[in-house]
Amino acid sequence: MTDVQPGKFHPQAALKGYALNxxxxxxxxxxxRAAFTADPDGYCARFGLNDEEVxxxxxxDKKRLFAAGGNMYFLAKLDRVPKPQGAR
Amino acid sequence: xxxxxxxxxxxxVPMIGRAxxxxxxxxxxxxxxxxxxxxxxAWLDEARPDVVIVFYNDHGLNFFxxxxxxxxxxxxxxxxxxxxxxxPPEPRTFRGDAELAWHIVGSLxxxxxxxxxxxxxxxxxxxxxxxxxxxxxxGAGHGDIPVATIPIMINGVLPPLPTPARCYKLGQAIGxxxxxxxxxxxxxxxxxxGLSHELGVSGKINQDFxxxxxEKIEHDPQALTQFxxxxxxxxxxxxxxxxxxxxxxxxxxxxxxxxxxIYHAPISHTGGAMMLIDTREGER
Numbered sequence: 310m311t312d313v314q315p316g317k318f319h320p321q322a323a324l325k326g327y328a329l330n331x332x333x334x335x336x337x338x339x340x341x342r343a344a345f346t347a348d349p350d351g352y353c354a355r356f357g358l359n360d361e362e363v364x365x366x367x368x369x370d371k372k373r374l375f376a377a378g379g380n381m382y383f384l385a386k387l388d389r390v391p392k393p394q395g396a397r
Numbered sequence: 398x399x400x401x402x403x404x405x406x407x408x409x410v411p412m413i414g415r416a417x418x419x420x421x422x423x424x425x426x427x428x429x430x431x432x433x434x435x436x437x438x439a440w441l442d443e444a445r446p447d448v449v450i451v452f453y454n455d456h457g458l459n460f461f462x463x464x465x466x467x468x469x470x471x472x473x474x475x476x477x478x479x480x481x482x483x484x485p486p487e488p489r490t491f492r493g494d495a496e497l498a499w500h501i502v503g504s505l506x507x508x509x510x511x512x513x514x515x516x517x518x519x520x521x522x523x524x525x526x527x528x529x530x531x532x533x534x535x536g537a538g539h540g541d542i543p544v545a546t547i548p549i550m551i552n553g554v555l556p557p558l559p560t561p562a563r564c565y566k567l568g569q570a571i572g573x574x575x576x577x578x579x580x581x582x583x584x585x586x587x588x589x590x591g592l593s594h595e596l597g598v599s600g601k602i603n604q605d606f607x608x609x610x611x612e613k614i615e616h617d618p619q620a621l622t623q624f625x626x627x628x629x630x631x632x633x634x635x636x637x638x639x640x641x642x643x644x645x646x647x648x649x650x651x652x653x654x655x656x657x658x659i660y661h662a663p664i665s666h667t668g669g670a671m672m673l674i675d676t677r678e679g680e681r
Contacts, residue, residue, distance in 0.1 A: 315595065316635030317627050318556035327462060334461050337482050371597050381596045381635065382457035382554045388597075389482035 326378015399578035404650025420537035454553030466513035504574035568648020588646030590639025
């Protein structure tokens with residue numbers, strides 16, 4: 310996918326990332342943050358994230374998260390969860 | 398009759414809320430921003446608004462991508478805060494004004510603005526920070542909010558977003574709605590957002606554009622409606638689009654005179670700003 314510039318409309322990005330954003334949205338709650346921290350991959354699987362999305366979540370890399378269709382307002386929730394060990 | 402007593406634009410950076418919660422307004426590097434609200438508080442004593450309409454953009458708290466309205470108005474009797482990912486906050490309730498809100502909805506629909514109505518709405522830091530800046534506590538923590546609140550959400554999350562021109566026109570239509578309200582209300586409009594910044598990226602502040610924005614909000618808001626959304630993203634960052642809230646505010650609170658204004662950059666990674674406009678007529 311071509312570079313996605315946050316704030317601008319990219320139809321190809323709008324077609325992606327729903328599960329990723331849905332997962333991030335749940336991280337508003339303390340209970341969900343604890344569940345995510347305990348098992349990030351398992352938590353992502355509950356929301357049906359695809360391989361690209363899961364890899365982007367693991368990396369916490371904004372470029373990859375945006376490319377996977379992540380939206381900054383929801384990715385901010387992921388930013389508020391302490392990084393799991395081993396994340397680059 | 399409804400009266401528009403004024404309009405206020407302000408930044409709502411989370412760091413502002415944290416400084417308020419810790420009662421460190423005088424100690425933070427952006428202390429002049431807080432100090433500038435002294436004039437606002439004196440003005441509020443004089444202008445005596447009983448309703449504050451807050452234009453803001455939800456930050457992934459109340460609205461999700463399953464149902465994302467372009468414009469949404471709170472028509473509830475009250476609103477609550479909630480955990481935004483930082484940890485559960487002290488629970489707070491903000492009194493609404495359902496009567497005026499429903500009048501505004503009726504007027505907007507007749508004016509061809511098809512807004513979403515929310516009979517429940519969780520209010521996030523973008524709106525709450527503005528209220529806490531207006532009505533501070535004597536000491537630490539937040540004060541009691543002595544006015545009713547009507548939140549109006551402008552989609553700043555999922556592009557395509559409403560244009561600056563459309564947001565300004567929405568504000569104008571809301572000004573008409575307030576003035577046609579049969580009951581007595583003194584209304585302050587607040588635009589909460591901006592100025593230039595981009596989440597996840599530090600240092601994307603455009604001081605020149607921010608200063609131009611403030612000058613145009615004061616003297617020629619129409620000029621800002623000539624920008625496209627993408628131009629604002631390029632000039633002021635993705636979250637610089639929160640300027641939409643100031644344009645809606647200024648559309649509703651037209652004319653008048655500046656009471657006070659400040660630009661302070663940076664506040665966190667944002668061009669911080671506040672401007673208060675007095676639109677009372679025959680009272681000053």
